[in-house]
Amino acid sequence: MSDTPNPAAQAAATQHGVATQGTAATATGQAPTAAQASAVPAKDPNACPSCSAVHSPADINANLKTCPSCGHHYRMEPMDRIAYLTDPDSFVEFSANLRSLNPIDLAGYEEKLSEAEVKARMKEAVITGTCSIEGRQAILGVMSFNFMGGSMGSVVGEKVARALLKGAAERVPVIMYATSGGARMQEGIFSLMQMAKTSSAAAEMDKAGVPFFVVLCDPTTGGVTASFAMLGDVTIAEPGALIGFAGPRVIEGTIRQTLPEGFQRAEFQLEKGFVDLISPRKEQRALLVRLIDMHKPGCVPESTTTSGTGKEEV
Amino acid sequence: MPKNSLVNKLEEFKKLAAASGLDLSEELGKVEEKVKAASKTESTWRRVELARHPDRPYSLDYIHRIFDDFTEMHGDRYHGDDAAIVGGIGFLNGRPVTIIANQKGRTLKENMRRNHGMAHPEGYRKALRLAKQAEKFRRPIVTFVDTSGAYPGLEAEERGIGEAIARNLREFSQLKTPIVCVIIGEGGSGGALGICVGDKIYMLENAVYSVISPEGCASILLRDAGKAKDAAVMLRITSSDLLEFKVVNGVIPEPAEGAHTSPDKAAKLIKDVLVRELDDLCTRNPSVLVRYRNQKIRKVGHWNEGEE
Numbered sequence: 001m002s003d004t005p006n007p008a009a010q011a012a013a014t015q016h017g018v019a020t021q022g023t024a025a026t027a028t029g030q031a032p033t034a035a036q037a038s039a040v041p042a043k044d045p046n047a048c049p050s051c052s053a054v055h056s057p058a059d060i061n062a063n064l065k066t067c068p069s070c071g072h073h074y075r076m077e078p079m080d081r082i083a084y085l086t087d088p089d090s091f092v093e094f095s096a097n098l099r100s101l102n103p104i105d106l107a108g109y110e111e112k113l114s115e116a117e118v119k120a121r122m123k124e125a126v127i128t129g130t131c132s133i134e135g136r137q138a139i140l141g142v143m144s145f146n147f148m149g150g151s152m153g154s155v156v157g158e159k160v161a162r163a164l165l166k167g168a169a170e171r172v173p174v175i176m177y178a179t180s181g182g183a184r185m186q187e188g189i190f191s192l193m194q195m196a197k198t199s200s201a202a203a204e205m206d207k208a209g210v211p212f213f214v215v216l217c218d219p220t221t222g223g224v225t226a227s228f229a230m231l232g233d234v235t236i237a238e239p240g241a242l243i244g245f246a247g248p249r250v251i252e253g254t255i256r257q258t259l260p261e262g263f264q265r266a267e268f269q270l271e272k273g274f275v276d277l278i279s280p281r282k283e284q285r286a287l288l289v290r291l292i293d294m295h296k297p298g299c300v301p302e303s304t305t306t307s308g309t310g311k312e313e314v
Numbered sequence: 315m316p317k318n319s320l321v322n323k324l325e326e327f328k329k330l331a332a333a334s335g336l337d338l339s340e341e342l343g344k345v346e347e348k349v350k351a352a353s354k355t356e357s358t359w360r361r362v363e364l365a366r367h368p369d370r371p372y373s374l375d376y377i378h379r380i381f382d383d384f385t386e387m388h389g390d391r392y393h394g395d396d397a398a399i400v401g402g403i404g405f406l407n408g409r410p411v412t413i414i415a416n417q418k419g420r421t422l423k424e425n426m427r428r429n430h431g432m433a434h435p436e437g438y439r440k441a442l443r444l445a446k447q448a449e450k451f452r453r454p455i456v457t458f459v460d461t462s463g464a465y466p467g468l469e470a471e472e473r474g475i476g477e478a479i480a481r482n483l484r485e486f487s488q489l490k491t492p493i494v495c496v497i498i499g500e501g502g503s504g505g506a507l508g509i510c511v512g513d514k515i516y517m518l519e520n521a522v523y524s525v526i527s528p529e530g531c532a533s534i535l536l537r538d539a540g541k542a543k544d545a546a547v548m549l550r551i552t553s554s555d556l557l558e559f560k561v562v563n564g565v566i567p568e569p570a571e572g573a574h575t576s577p578d579k580a581a582k583l584i585k586d587v588l589v590r591e592l593d594d595l596c597t598r599n600p601s602v603l604v605r606y607r608n609q610k611i612r613k614v615g616h617w618n619e620g621e622e
Binding site for chain 1: 404475507
């Protein structure tokens with residue numbers, strides 16, 4: 001089940017594949033007060049959208065924004081993820097002050113960015129930094145769906161690319177938590193070009209032989225799906241996350257049929273072969289630690305010939 | 315307001331001003347602004363219509379005029395052959411070249427087969443297979459871009475359309491062979507970009523290239539699908555916009571009333587550019603080419619650096 005209160009907005013956000021407006025659904029599970037457990041369950045704002053169990057926001061927050069009864073994953077903001085994943089005080093943000101310009105002179109875009117900053121309490125739709133996770137060095141990028149639908153404009157593209165290039169240059173694993181409605185159409189063609197930019201940066205990780213892990217969160221669609229989010233060495237998905245290129249509403253408009261239950265959800269993508277594994281949030285830190293250890297250079301000696309290996313010629 | 319009635323109004327104002335001796339320059343200025351905006355909308359939309367014109371030459375129309383002995387190759391080796399993307403090898407003035415192109419259909423029947431030029435994942439995977447083959451045999455690659463977008467359908471999703479495009483973006487950025495891309499009609503979003511990463515990007519004069527269709531943008535940003543014309547202007551999708559943005563290297567002019575009025579002439583103009591570019595690119599060290607290509611890709615975008 002989706003935890004978005006406005007599936008229409010979400011579908012519209014991914015119309016025509018890669019673009020998003022960025023005003024789509026906000027996270028649920030942020031109802032103002034606790035101690036309402038005795039209210040009528042069906043209409044209770046704290047009722048879980050999956051199992052209707054009622055828990056206080058405090059209990060849900062304490063459970064990593066998942067339902068204590070059924071494990072339903074609510075959306076989680078970057079700062080909460082960073083607090084959970086990284087060793088205390090280890091996260092050091094870089095590229096922190098990059099700000100979008102208005103490349104196609106779109107009326108109202110600056111205002112929209114300012115509103116998004118306030119709403120998401122983020123400077124852009126992604127935050128990137130260095131950190132340690134149980135002592136392992138990593139570069140971590142986390143996207144926010146609250147910032148204009150996690151849409152990718154020049155700054156998101158640049159920050160993701162810099163994180164990947166830094167990882168390749170310094171030989172530090174990169175972890176990207178993706179959630180996005182797609183390219184940020186307010187930046188016109190420049191948003192589309194960020195798909196090429198982030199994918200080109202992912203190629204540097206390949207060449208350097210440094211691992212790139214992607215965690216797909218609800219929802220990941222459009223131009224982010226069609227670029228760096230699908231280019232990880234290991235692709236992890238959160239349970240129930242909507243993952244696709246075109247949004248469900250657009251597809252329904254194309255095929256003129258209702259989509260089957262669970263279409264484009266993480267479990268569907270696992271079955272179709274596009275994610276390696278689904279990992280519940282509370283297991284993710286341990287999983288990432290294990291993956292970092294597993295991707296240390298193995299026992300096979302490095303090849304010394306350059307012909308036919310695809311390596312960069314000197 | 316339509317442009318003609320605005321022009322009439324402007325003339326009326328001018329006469330009134332002359333007859334009465336009143337200073338109407340402020341009003342005149344306002345109307346003139348509106349006339350300017352209206353003609354901008356008109357000329358932009360005319361280009362969108364030309365880009366989608368049913369008689370506009372499609373990729374194969376150009377391929378057969380530009381290359382000798384074009385030999386089409388089929389299939390992605392995983393799932394099937396997607397007729398919405400064609401690929402193969404031909405000679406450009408005697409030089410073997412791999413050609414990859416979006417292909418729309420001319421008739422209803424052909425459009426059913428080619429899915430109106432909207433590719434499935436196997437189209438992008440075929441493109442990548444042929445591109446890798448080109449690299450292996452040190453052949454340059456030419457792509458023709460002409461699609462309203464990748465197909466937003468159920469099976470395309472099941473077979474990973476997002477993954478297929480993403481992989482192409484990464485792999486095309488690294489191919490050690492020259493790539494020249496020409497947007498000949500519609501450059502529709504990620505579906506276009508999936509075969510439009512290269513060393514040189516050209517656009518026909520009346521082609522458009524956009525992150526989202528004007529209709530899609532109108533219904534989301536302007537909340538009115540009827541405002542597609544305004545959205546087209548807003549999005550800056552014409553060849554002159556993209557040249558100004560330096561997203562394309564050059565614009566190839568079209569015969570006076572559009573490429574469809576003289577496909578031969580249009581093909582000749584494209585061919586001249588391809589020959590010139592490949593003459594140059596094929597003398598370069600492929601590793602340097604790749605480095606330069608990626609530097610260019612990574613520079614695109616507009617942001618303030620701020621203080622670290």
